[in-house]
Amino acid sequence: MVGEVDGTIEEICESIDGTNLRGLLVAAGEVWFPYSIEAVKLLREGLMLAVRNTASVHLHNVSGSDEDQHLSLLRIDQVDTRHFLIDSVREARSDAPVSIEGLLNKQLQEWQRKAGDPEENNLRIIVSVSPTGLEVDLPMAASSLRGYQFQVGDQTGSTMLGEVAYLMKSEVARLVINRGMGGPKDNPTTIAAGSHTLYRNPSLDVFMDADSLFRRHFGLFGFTGAGKTNLLSTLLSRCFSAGESTDDQWSANVLLFDVNNEFFSLLIDVIVQIDAHIVFLDNEIGFSMARFLDGDFSARDAAAREFLTTTTKSSRIRKLFENDEVFRENLTLIIKLLLSAGRFKRYFSTPEPLALGFVMDEILQYGASLQARLKGTGQVKKRQAWADLLGSLSELFGDLSHRATLEDFAKLVRHLALARAYCASDTDDPENPFTETFAPTIPKSGKDRLYSDLVAVIDLLGKEIARIVKGLDTPIAARGHAIDLSGLYGVLHDDRRTLVVFLGHENSLRQFAEQLGSFVYDSRRRLGVIEPASVFVFDEADIFIPGASSPVGEDEKEAVKASKRIATTLARRGRKYGLGLGIATQRIAYLETSILAQIGTYFVGKLPRLTDRQRITEGFGIDHDNLQSGIGRVGEWVVLSHTSVGDKGSAIPVYFPDADGRITEFVRKFVIESHPEFARMVRTRDPVTNLQHDSDVLFGPVTDLSFLP
């Protein structure tokens, strides 16, 4: 990790009025700074100090100040101020109380000391620090050749007591916080997730690796009002834009189980811009929406209005919707277009779609429909022979419950080929089993016509089987207004980024999570698929994976078992197959603990209860509780990650921008022309819109009035 600096160490450390802020390392974990109002405001928990270490001591001193400098980086854990004189007097108790109080009053103005004021001997800022294991390496001797580049790397010496401690600027902090990570311009999976809370001017982007965020599980934990939903929106939106400034496209999927139907309005921009599907799992669906999804395009506008009233909106978006005409009209328009583009769907379950029994049903049904083609001379006999043939097909397999394989089809095709061979030949072949089937119904002698009719029908059935075999290799494509497991599997395994938002009753969501999760997990495991990263996100996770002690209603038990089962599978074994788990909850105490320990990245918001924070520190494996430092404004979170940030294992305070602002801008400025792929889908997915384009040819004035009564 290399940064550039204009001069020496002084250039990368903070200063007050042109003078570097300098402290003194007085003990392994303690640095003292001279007290000033400015210094108190600068020194904050989480910031980085640098202190020369023993690697800077050189055996051969070349030219004094030109030596390479190695400065250990120490993280500030705590900042206190101390008045030494008052402390000693108070602790000694050698004076009368009034004298101590008098002294306190007298010293009061010392707290007003500014950086440029005369030296103050009694006051110090006491900063507790902990090692980061890193150091800043300033190659001073070669500085003129290397353009004053400095590096951050592993610490190579130990800090020296009595050395000067410098407060590092964001240039250094950036290298520490984002170490080992290429920026979003260099790496298709890196995102600028948010900005470091402590570095505002200039701001410091905190990078995250979206791919490992998805694959190694993440959790959002915050009290009511902490903005979990908002943060999830911001995170997902950023993850879905990963790689935009690179040539590589990162492909990933998010499956969002949205109990409260509140993500639609917070992700509407993502839904428009990528391959997204809003899937209704049960009958918790409006009348007009149901009509539309059943194929009644004339219900589109009513369905859009209805959905707008039922989907949960954040208070800011709701206010805009009520008071801002442009916003309201555009939001309604976007929903109408999303409906037209086929983004809203109903889930329908089919029996194991490619189970042999299912496939055989299809083949036999088609076979039965072909019977009508056997007409004319000998109709009864031909139809009887055909029914016998279909009967023999249906008896070909014992167990129909297994997944249809190519071998099954080979058997089927061989069987059909025998039937065809018998029908096409002029003589009875005693070796051919169909001699037994057909000969009693239609004797060979002089009945060739009947057999040639059968050959034609056998060929048609053969074609149908060939078509099904072809479909075995390609996942069934998503259907316009309905989607099944195969369709979902298909959209998760194409080369597009996909977001699927599932809506429905809690139990439907729980049970479906297991159904889909197991289907995808089993398929991936069987086929050895690990791409693309796909994450199952459970908002209100305590509903899906409650701990043993949390109350579960009688009618929920089975569903809860199901969702817990799949969440546990994903948390423990999903990573191997590129399947991640994302959870958001405020009730950590109600969460299944074993899952917490599997989470790679924690986003911690306001959490007033110590027990909640302890669950997290235990799960993450750290022993100190600094999870709330740096959390003040809305949008401020602490990120802990072993996997997807540069500064692994540290609590990084991050500010995430408000999703409402992003959505507001997107909706207010929306014009469909800016989204050509979406516009194409609206035109081709919605035949009604398309027919409107050709109205001159298809519709005309009524010239013949003879229809009038």
Add this chain to the structure above:
Amino acid sequence: MSKVNLGSRAGGDLSGVDLFEMAEKSVFRIVTKYGSLGQGHGTAFVYKQTLSESGSDLYLLTNLHNFDGPLGKYPQFVAEMQKGKPAEQLLSQVSIMIGDQQFEVDRIVAARGALTSHARKWIHDFAVCSIRTSIRDNLKLFAIPSGDEVRAGEAVFALGFPQDTDLGITEGMVSHVYGADDGKSEPGQYGDHEWQIQHSVLINKGNSGGPTVDKRGSVVGMSTWGDVRPGVTGINYSINVARVFEILRSSEEIEEVNIAKIYSRLIDLAAEEARYGR
């Protein structure tokens, strides 16, 4: 020779049996075939007959939604084509069935823009079509009322082919008559009510487009939709036929729709969409 409205207004109330007998000659099944994907069913009724030397032209009224089913099947057309089904196996067709005889409909007259509207009002859910038949008999047709003769509390009958069974008749009562001012519906509400007749006559899928007649033999409405939400019973709607004919008389408000061409365009479009990959 044109013949309209030969209902027996003057002759006092008709019984259900009388009405059923009239319907047997003038209420027909309408079938929408979605290529090889199956078919939908509805009802159409004759309101005008023009006799000629070779037979007669029949003019029928039905619901427009008996024609727009193929639009709703569009996603399936695309999916089927992706699976390799040839276009000719997916072409839709609407026919009027008189007994075993099938009369294909390729053009209709409908409310302007109604077929391709994303927000069609129920009152615009009508279509007129004509077929040329060899029928030489003078048919006894239900009368078309000239104004708002229908009243809440009147007994009415629905005739049609519920669930694609044979012609059936059901009886009920007009519960409410909505006029022009009842068109406003709040977003998400259960449909609009403009120009509709709410009644308690049992209707089902397949009744769509069938006549709702009073005891005088007048077609007061056309069976169109019902409130099928769980727990709701006996709230069904017919659109006001007198109003439908008012619209039909205004050339500004209607258009001719080349339904056969639309179906073939639909298949071309589905083929194009199927080629895009998904």
